[in-house]
Ligand code: ADE
């Protein structure tokens with residue numbers, strides 16, 4: 001029998017705001033802007049081939065978010081939805097460079113997101129904090145400019161600086177100065193690394209970028225020295241099993257590197273990455289991991305690591321005991 005109560009609360013550390021855009025919200029935005037992209041409209045679910053096709057479709061859907069009010073809608077709709085599950089704390093990745101493409105400045109973006117976040121916390125008890133996330137394939141200068149902007153702009157909701165995007169473009173070291181600025185500006189840091197590329201990128205993220213957490217890092221498996229180092233430094237790793245499987249980066253849940261990472265003592269947290277695109281929830285993630293043989297002890301450990309790795313421990317602690325809305 002499971003030792004984990006079904007209502008155990010989750011903290012989720014790795015979710016992209018763009019990846020939360022539900023098919024229904026995407027359709028309503030497409031209608032508002034007169035977009036008739038068959039890529040977006042043909043299915044009730046988003047479909048994609050490998051990683052490059054995913055990034056392409058993801059971009060198409062992301063481009064539907066055009067005004068500050070759209071950002072507020074996407075954020076509010078996601079938090080209101082996820083608050084009905086067992087998730088009580090979320091760190092949401094937002095990329096102001098995408099917003100600026102649509103003419104929304106960083107200040108306007110924050111002015112749109114903050115009331116949505118506060119409203120969902122007041123109404124549904126869910127706490128949300130933001131990780132401003134550079135887009136790797138936009139290059140180091142863009143990341144550095146973003147780090148400067150974030151550090152210069154006060155916001156109690158922004159707790160971290162991260163980087164997503166195509167890992168095959170630009171090595172982590174190229175972003176040394178962006179991450180250094182963010183760190184010196186008081187932000188915690190995380191970086192997508194070792195998702196598509198090998199362990200060398202993970203080492204660079206640790207040694208050069210000096211990140212507090214690692215995003216994905218599934219390619220650490222096979223490098224025992226690196227696994228030992230991640231474990232001994234107690235770095236929380238944001239693992240996203242369904243995303244890895246659906247993007248074809250891992251053959252199945254049964255052979256997911258998470259099992260070897262846990263066996264090596266790595267502090268694994270479990271996350272959905274892009275829940276709408278990957279058609280997953282935190283509950284689904286753990287159901288799939290259990291079906292693949294994850295023990296209840298490791299389930300409990302992964303859930304605990306979500307709380308342990310939170311960049312705003314006080315907000316996480318306050319949210320942990322709140323019950324979902326009736
Ligand atoms: N942006 C959204 N999802 C991503 C992923 N899995 N890897 C890199 N960048 C992303």
Ligand code: ZN
Nearest residue numbers: 016164192273
């Ligand atoms: Zn991600």
